[in-house]
Amino acid sequence: MLEDVLLIAPKHREVGEEIVAEILKAKKDKFIVAISGESGSGKSELTHVVAKALRKHGIFAKPIHIDNFYNTLPLERMEIRTSGGIKNTVGMKEYRWDLVHQTVDDFKNNRKSSMPCVDLVTEQVDELITDFNGVDMLIIDGLYAIHSEGVDMKVLIELTYHETKKAQSDRGKEPNNPTRWEILEQEHQEVLSIKHEADWFVSKDFTLVAAR
Amino acid sequence: MQNDIITVKDTHVQAAELVMEDVLKKFKGGKFIITIAGEVSSGKSTLSYLLGRMFKMKGINSKIIDLVDYYIVPPLERRKWRADNGIKSIGFDEYNWPLIEEVMEKFRKDEQATLPLVDLLTDHVDTLITDFKDIQVLIMTGLYASFCKKADYRVFMELTYRETYEAQAYTAREGLDSFRKKILEKEHKVVQEQKNNADIYIDFNTFMNSYHL
Known part of the structure; x- marks a missing residue:
């Protein structure tokens, strides 16, 4: 994802350090971490600080943002979602999981890989080519990232859009209208449906808790 | 560049508005190239991003x-390369530059381009394939971006060497040993050579809130 804006706060760094400690305990060759959470929950921020902290341990981690893998173009998505009905269109089914899994497979096998890459300023989808040779870890970041195949450590941020409502309006990344809230509710339900897959939770006060 | 973090302050927004107003006097459609040159950590990336957003609000597509x-030498090899080749190589x-000029040319011709992307x-260099067909404005940002030939509009962002030094320490991207200090001095010298060909000059020291008679 190009030209995304991150708001990194101390809470991200703190829980990020806890996650890094767990990664170091569990790590193996070509390790994959997934960080899920609702829109505005801070998953991209967390992904960034974790990848950065891992470098201090000599580990090269590449973040992969699932929002690059939508099956609709950014400029057409709203129209497709509203005309098809939010409940029918929004959720895990609007992603190209085949491409996500291809990327995971390329990473596991040290291959050169090609993937979509959204530029948030042009709203076009570019193509990114990266060589996974020399990349030790993959951090998949996205609403339903923990649902991806091949993930070794699944982290879910428990903050919901209800709690981040104000921050969301302030941030101005997305339009603030009734349809947007309907989308957020649908995404919320979808995230709830995969919550049981998580190994770790980042609680609402940003501490790391192991799943039972 | 991927995974850069920018910090947007009010002064950046004010500067972007100022630049935008001036650019719109000169941009009459077609393909337009803006360069944003200036000192290390002077806010070039932030300004580029804000301009991109402002263009978008006006229905103009811009690519940063x-x-x-x-860089010819990739990031992971650069420190050693610079140490081996000495300060004169900085x-x-x-x-x-031939590749930079080629990308500008492809933008002008509405072509698809294959670009390096760090x-x-x-610190790996990936490759990005992008199509310039629907892009009206190219925003090229970097220490020496004003040296791009055939740019339509040039922004220069000022920052004294002393502040650069502090800003650099603040962002803590690199440890500040004495060789690093020499690199900064050399970069600063080259950066300042571009000053005279700028269309607009941004100096946060004399900008808005800190301006006094």
Whole structure:
């Protein structure tokens, strides 16, 4: 994802350090971490600080943002979602999981890989080519990232859009209208449906808790 | 560049509005190239991003290209390369200018282009394939971006060397040993050579809130 804006706060760094400690305990060759959470929950921020902290341990981690893998173009998505009905269109089914899994497979096998890459300023989808040779870890970041195949450590941020409502309006990344809230509710339900897959939770006060 | 973090302050927004107003006097449609040159950590990336957003609000598509992606020696090898080649190697010639000019040419011709793209988290150089067909404005940002030939509008961002030094220490991207200090001095010298050809000059020292008679 190009030209995304991150708001990194101390809470991200703190829980990020806890996650890094767990990664170091569990790590193996070509390790994959997934960080899920609702829109505005801070998953991209967390992904960034974790990848950065891992470098201090000599580990090269590449973040992969699932929002690059939508099956609709950014400029057409709203129209497709509203005309098809939010409940029918929004959720895990609007992603190209085949491409996500291809990327995971390329990473596991040290291959050169090609993937979509959204530029948030042009709203076009570019193509990114990266060589996974020399990349030790993959951090998949996205609403339903923990649902991806091949993930070794699944982290879910428990903050919901209800709690981040104000921050969301302030941030101005997305339009603030009734349809947007309907989308957020649908995404919320979808995230709830995969919550049981998580190994770790980042609680609402940003501490790391192991799943039972 | 991937995974860069920018910090937007009010002064950046004010500067972007000022630049935008001036650019719109000169931009009459077609293909337009803006360069944003200036000192290390002077806010070039932030200004580029804000301009991109402002263009978008006006229905104009702009693509941002950071010249950090166009170093000849890749990031993970650069420190050693610079140490081996000495301070004289630092500056303008570290960049792949023919490639930069080629990208500008492809933009002008509405062509698809294959670009280097550094990931700041892995320090690996990826490749980006992008189509310039629907892009009206190219924003090229970097220390020496004003040296791009055939740019339509040039922004220069000022920052004294002393502040650069502090800003650099603040962002803590690199440890500040004495060689690093020499690199900064050399870069500063080359950066300042571009000053005279700028269309607009941004100096946060004399900007808005700190301006006094």
